[in-house]
Amino acid sequence: xxxxxxxxxxxxxxxxxxxxxxxESIPWSWLATTVSMILSDHSSGxxxxxxxxxxxxxxxxxxxxEEQDSAVQRTLGGFFHRNNTAPxxxxxxxxxxxxxxxxxHTSIWMWRLSGSDSxxxxxxxxxxxxxxxxxxxxxxxxxxxxxxxxxEGFFSDKRVLYLTGLRGTASEEVxxxxxxxxxxxxxxxxxxxxxxxxxxxxxxxxxxPVLTKDPAFDAGQVWGVVDTVIQSGEEPTLSHCAMVExxxxxxGGGQPRLMAVEFRGADASLANAxxxxxxxxxVCAVTENSDTLSYGPQTLAFVLPxxxxxxxxxxTGLRSPRVWxxxxxxxxxxxxxxxxxxxxxxxxxxxxxxxxxALRVCDGTATRDATVWGTLALRVAGLRAGQTVLMRKFNxxxxxxxxxxx
Numbered sequence: 343x344x345x346x347x348x349x350x351x352x353x354x355x356x357x358x359x360x361x362x363x364x365x366e367s368i369p370w371s372w373l374a375t376t377v378s379m380i381l382s383d384h385s386s387g388x389x390x391x392x393x394x395x396x397x398x399x400x401x402x403x404x405x406x407x408e409e410q411d412s413a414v415q416r417t418l419g420g421f422f423h424r425n426n427t428a429p430x431x432x433x434x435x436x437x438x439x440x441x442x443x444x445x446x447h448t449s450i451w452m453w454r455l456s457g458s459d460s461x462x463x464x465x466x467x468x469x470x471x472x473x474x475x476x477x478x479x480x481x482x483x484x485x486x487x488x489x490x491x492x493x494e495g496f497f498s499d500k501r502v503l504y505l506t507g508l509r510g511t512a513s514e515e516v517x518x519x520x521x522x523x524x525x526x527x528x529x530x531x532x533x534x535x536x537x538x539x540x541x542x543x544x545x546x547x548x549x550x551p552v553l554t555k556d557p558a559f560d561a562g563q564v565w566g567v568v569d570t571v572i573q574s575g576e577e578p579t580l581s582h583c584a585m586v587e588x589x590x591x592x593x594g595g596g597q598p599r600l601m602a603v604e605f606r607g608a609d610a611s612l613a614n615a616x617x618x619x620x621x622x623x624x625v626c627a628v629t630e631n632s633d634t635l636s637y638g639p640q641t642l643a644f645v646l647p648x649x650x651x652x653x654x655x656x657x658t659g660l661r662s663p664r665v666w667x668x669x670x671x672x673x674x675x676x677x678x679x680x681x682x683x684x685x686x687x688x689x690x691x692x693x694x695x696x697x698x699x700a701l702r703v704c705d706g707t708a709t710r711d712a713t714v715w716g717t718l719a720l721r722v723a724g725l726r727a728g729q730t731v732l733m734r735k736f737n738x739x740x741x742x743x744x745x746x747x748x
Contacts (some may be wrong), residue, residue: 345730346680349374352397359398368401370664371678376400378732414504414614417457418474421510421517431507434611438500440475442488451480451488455519458502478508478519483640492540502528504615504645507608523639524608526615529623529646538646542623551621551646553591564624564635566590566601568616570737570748584613588622603627604636612643618737619648619673648673668707670747672740677747679733681705683725699723703733712736712747 353373357365380396381388416436420429429435441454456475480488487493507522529538531546538544540558542565544551557563566588584605589598603622605612616622622645628638637643665677681703690698697719701712712733714722725731736747 345732349377349680352377352394355394356397356401359394360401373397374664374678374680374732375734418455418476419457421476421508421519429508431509431608432611433508434504434506434614435508436502436504436615438502439497440500442480442497451485452477452518453480453497454478455505476510476517476519479521481521481523481525483523484525484642487642492537496527496534496537499533504528504612506611524612526612526643526645529621529644531646534646541625562624562626562629564588564590564601564603564622564627566622567598568618568620568622569600570618571613571616583607584610586613586616586622600633602634604630604634606636609637612637615645617648618675618739621646621648666707667703667705667710670708670710670738670745672738672745675737677733677736677738679703679705679736679747681731681733683727683729683731684709685727686722686725689719689723701725703731710745710747714748 349370353365353368353370356368356373357363360368362368376397377393380393380400384392414434414436415429418435418437420433436458437455438458439453440456442451443454444451454475454477488497504526505522506524509520509522510517511520531538531549531551535546538546538551539555541561542551542563543553543555543557544565545554546552551565553565568586569589570587572585572587586603586605588601588603590601591598603624623643624635624637625642625644626638626640627635628641630636665679667679667681670677670679682705684702684704686702687700690700692698695715697717698713698715699719699722701714701722703710703712733747738745738747740746
């Protein structure tokens with residue numbers, strides 16, 4: 343492939359520019375993605391020196407960023423900057439509750455938050471310290487949890503949660519975070535076994551929750567396995583909507599039912615807290631129709647992260663080395679693949695989506711089928727057999743013993 347050869351040469355040339363003795367220190371996925379974006383910006387033509395110059399500039403920005411996994415921020419450092427670079431309202435944070443306290447002589451609750459010391463699978467923890475703490479006002483939506491016997495001890499022991507919509511305010515010269523309703527609480531199978539049983543009717547078996555009974559009470563609970571996370575639009579506006587599709591398994595077995603959970607407007611970034619294979623739990627979910635739920639004004643959201651082992655080379659996003667089709671295993675996500683088109687199917691509308699196509703691709707090591715939806719399905723309609731394409735942010739799953747992409 344001509345593009346593949348160009349990438350190899352640019353990787354070596356960039357390594358020389360940044361004075362690196364090891365060209366492999368430049369992640370292949372980052373290189374392929376960045377070069378493709380540069381070429382797209384110069385569709386009328388661009389010289390090799392210009393590509394290399396823009397590539398070097400992009401590398402310095404990438405390598406000096408506080409966290410290269412930009413989808414989730416795991417420190418509060420951005421709120422301490424003095425140059426007005428506080429994170430935007432759409433930023434998603436993974437934080438820990440260091441302490442929960444009630445202001446003296448008031449009914450106001452506050453939690454002291456610290457950065458999370460975790461990191462995505464296959465990645466190192468944040469380079470910058472995550473020990474900085476901030477006090478945050480707790481939104482009244484969560485007061486019943488704090489004051490309920492069912493949640494006794496829930497907020498102790500550094501409970502992890504995802505938050506978005508965070509804003510700071512100066513109070514007596516001490517920066518505090520204003521309350522936000524957008525939160526997802528992270529569960530742990532063994533530690534939260536009682537809660538899983540009472541709220542969702544799930545029993546922990548071999549470290550995994552299995553539905554074995556009805557919940558102890560009815561509060562609009564939903565428990566399912568995440569299948570797909572779909573973001574709609576680029577900027578979080580009132581009309582912005584993100585969707586998490588989950589497989590809800592009926593009590594006693596049977597065919598799972600696919601349902602959609604919508605996160606709208608300012609809550610949309612919460613969808614990035616979930617990944618394929620995670621368990622998603624909702625309390626007081628809003629029913630939109632028979633197949634759609636939404637995160638509403640009283641909804642509580644929980645995630646039990648998947649414990650599936652993911653090969654490090656396949657789970658490090660833009661930091662990963664090149665991944666070949668023969669290396670792709672089920673339940674891996676955020677794949678970047680350089681492939682050649684074998685065939686493109688006709689349009690196959692399904693599940694209320696008017697545009698859906700299948701791609702058959704190969705890279706010399708294997709051949710795989712990929713399904714694309716919506717506007718992407720319209721774009722691939724013009725592809726022809728033999729063309730080279732760069733596939734980004736694809737996920738892999740298994741159907742009848744065959745690894746598929748979507």
